Amino acid sequence: MGVSLKDVAGLAGVSIKTVSNVVNNYQHVTPAMRARVQAAIDELGYVPNLTARHLRKGRTGILALAVPELGNPYFAELAGAVIDAAAEHDYTVLLDHTRGEREQEILVSQGFRGRVIDGLILSPIELEAEDLRSRSHDSPLVLLGEREYDLPYDHIAIDNVAASRRAVRHLIGLGRTRIAYLGARTDRINFPAQLRLRGWREELTAAGLPAPDTLVAPTSGWDRGDGAQAMAWLLDSGQRPDAVFAYNDLVAVGAMRVLAERGLRVPWDVAVVGFDDIAEGRFGAVTLTTVSPDKQSIARLAVESVIGGLQGPEKGAGTSPDRRSEQPAGTPAGRELIAEFRLVERESTLGRR
Amino acid sequence: MGVSLKDVAGLAGVSIKTVSNVVNNYQHVTPAMRARVQAAIDELGYVPNLTARHLRKGRTGILALAVPELGNPYFAELAGAVIDAAAEHDYTVLLDHTRGEREQEILVSQGFRGRVIDGLILSPIELEAEDLRSRSHDSPLVLLGEREYDLPYDHIAIDNVAASRRAVRHLIGLGRTRIAYLGARTDRINFPAQLRLRGWREELTAAGLPAPDTLVAPTSGWDRGDGAQAMAWLLDSGQRPDAVFAYNDLVAVGAMRVLAERGLRVPWDVAVVGFDDIAEGRFGAVTLTTVSPDKQSIARLAVESVIGGLQGPEKGAGTSPDRRSEQPAGTPAGRELIAEFRLVERESTLGRR
DNA sequence: ATGAAAGCGCTAACAA
């Protein structure tokens, strides 16, 4: 197999500890000794076996990130940001995708990788509170997305309701009055989707405008195709919205495609606002106005939260079964870490009619 | 810390080995014993410490995938495919991005993760042959992309020249004669970019059409913005191509944006073909004709290649320094594994003029 | 069918 400390020690004629000292550049090593050992290291091409180090130290320097789907640019971009943020703290990232399936999310949240990862950042779609409550694994977990449950895990989110209201307010400011919401998935739970719908409704109501269910288009997912379907469904059902607020940019892109097919011009006939600010929205035939969550900050907060949990107290909680019924003593309740967002105005809502 | 085999053994009143047998569901365990041990496992919430298992077994079940940029949908989609392919073989994937920087690529290829990963799949941009030649690390490496060097590593690719010729032939079949190539990055090495340029030139020449350098637009990268810039540059330089073959879909998208701004209609005035078949191309105002590499197959071939290398011979090669000068004896020369591609025709090349 | 003990490669006490 590989070259070990012992091999190096043998060649250099020193003890294993001395080699270890050099490898970890411990202070008190004479330059002469350091040089001698280094020579042996170079000659043998020694590389420290991190697995062994991990076992010994009880930590691996690996974080896991589980997102629904890497094909969704928002998550791909977010994953990139997380990898960067983790690298800044000398952590590397193991990536998983859950397809937004509850089954997968539970599996991941149970930490099925048994101690290979120091912490987990999970972006749940269908996960329920109870799924986490029975969680026995003690490695730090942080959730991406609005605080849905009262559990002892931090979660990172932007204020979805406020962001949606901001988007809708922008449309109202443009003089639009028949503003549709695209992406109300009905068959399954998705908290952000509901919150964005709520924001839509609240802002319309606040402005004294109607918020009829007929202007709410359900989708079965949140991809471009779903957006196209929803838009087509809405138009086919006889609605003629003068603006569309979409669950996310992908849905918006799909909707714009259908609008173009139907001869409706964006932004003149229908203004469109998306959510996520993916790169794609900056380059279409009509660039997309969108709610832009601060992905760097989300990533940074998430990474710092898991790492914080690593060094924090109560690492051993949840180990013994009878602990489970106790009030989690020193465990701080999950914090809500809020990242910023801003509305990026582009062509899809450019100017008044 | 965590619950160990010993703890379970203690509670169940059996030896550590027996618990291990149950955990690994070894054949010869009496049902009664199995039940008893399982009870103890459940009670303590025991989860095997994989790090320890890894140390003992000498392998971790983790593969690394290094791509230039996750923000590029092609790589994001490919990464998703690799994760799936790896999962089928019970491997998980550690993700890295190199930003296409040589420095980063070298770092990754040296396997700086010392034995935490069993193998590496690297999609290089700037990496040079020499960078790999000095590679001492012995974990299996497979390269994504055309065979550039004569090194003992497998590489997975599609036939870039053939694919480009196919794309250009399609444009010629449409009656186009002034076909531009967008994405000839000049300042740095990028093999695929050069091969695609070559394919463009070969096919034009074969058809008896001119392939003037004036129809070749350089870019500094391969993102949407680069495509837009290149297209603008080409038009500003007085060229009026009737078709564009772009290095990839992102460049094509950027180009289409500029064409629209200039009042040129796709496909009537200018037909456009991209490369990669990213989801984005299926939903723009004008859907994009593109060369579609079989990503699933690429992923599968890559994963099988690294895993194959894991079980193959010569695992210990490169360990002793004087081996380095030897002809790598049993080491098979790197194979060239070719994945399929197909041309997907969409609106951007729909019909003749 | 189950147990005892060695050891994967490393770090961290403790000694010298």
Place this chain on the structure above:
DNA sequence: TTGTTAGCGCTTTCAT
């Protein structure tokens, strides 16, 4: 400043 030793949690002979 350097060496010795125990042990992280697991698998794996070898016994029984």
